[in-house]
Amino acid sequence: MRNRIQSGWVALAFCLASAAPLAAQGLPAGVTKESIAKGDEIFHGSGLCFACHGNDAKGAVGPNLTDDQWLHSKGSYDEIVKQVMTGVPKEISKSGNIMPPKGGSSISDDEVKLVAAYVWSLSHKTS
Numbered sequence: 046m047r048n049r050i051q052s053g054w055v056a057l058a059f060c061l062a063s064a065a066p067l068a069a070q071g072l073p074a075g076v077t078k079e080s081i082a083k084g085d086e087i088f089h090g091s092g093l094c095f096a097c098h099g100n101d102a103k104g105a106v107g108p109n110l111t112d113d114q115w116l117h118s119k120g121s122y123d124e125i126v127k128q129v130m131t132g133v134p135k136e137i138s139k140s141g142n143i144m145p146p147k148g149g150s151s152i153s154d155d156e157v158k159l160v161a162a163y164v165w166s167l168s169h170k171t172s
């Protein structure tokens with residue numbers, strides 16, 4: 046019985062390791078250096094993020110996105126994608142300032158993922 050449980054864990058660990066080759070480089074699944082670079086352009090362009098978070102993303106009307114302090118999540122890539130999709134309505138805003146969905150911009154859902162990759166990279170070192 047004990048052996049069966051142990052080999053189950055070994056199989057599970059093997060699956061996780063082979064399913065996530067990107068994790069070895071420190072990037073979350075779905076994030077690449079290219080998506081981070083495109084997200085940088087969107088942040089400072091059509092996504093309008095710079096208008097509230099500042100050109101350096103260190104905060105203005107909206108909070109600093111370069112530190113490890115997160116107001117609304119733990120700052121994982123998936124959480125950032127969701128946050129940008131829904132924005133921050135008044136009911137949950139900590140500062141009283143709101144963020145409209147997608148920052149009020151007309152970027153596509155795919156562009157939200159790119160800009161989220163950039164935002165994620167600001168507070169996470171990659172190799």
Ligand code: HEC
Pocket residue numbers: 088092093094095096097098106107108110114115116117118125128129133137138139140141142143144145147148149150160161164
């Ligand atoms: C109209 C101003 C405005 C724009 C434009 C805007 N934001 Fe925000 N953002 C805010 C405010 C305000 C908050 C949350 C404030 C609070 O809760 O006190 C916020 C919160 C966030 C958070 C959560 C931060 C945390 O600490 O949990 C993320 C991530 C974020 N914005 C990313 C973006 C991205 C990416 C864009 C561009 C697509 C964008 N924002 C555009 C104002 C804006």
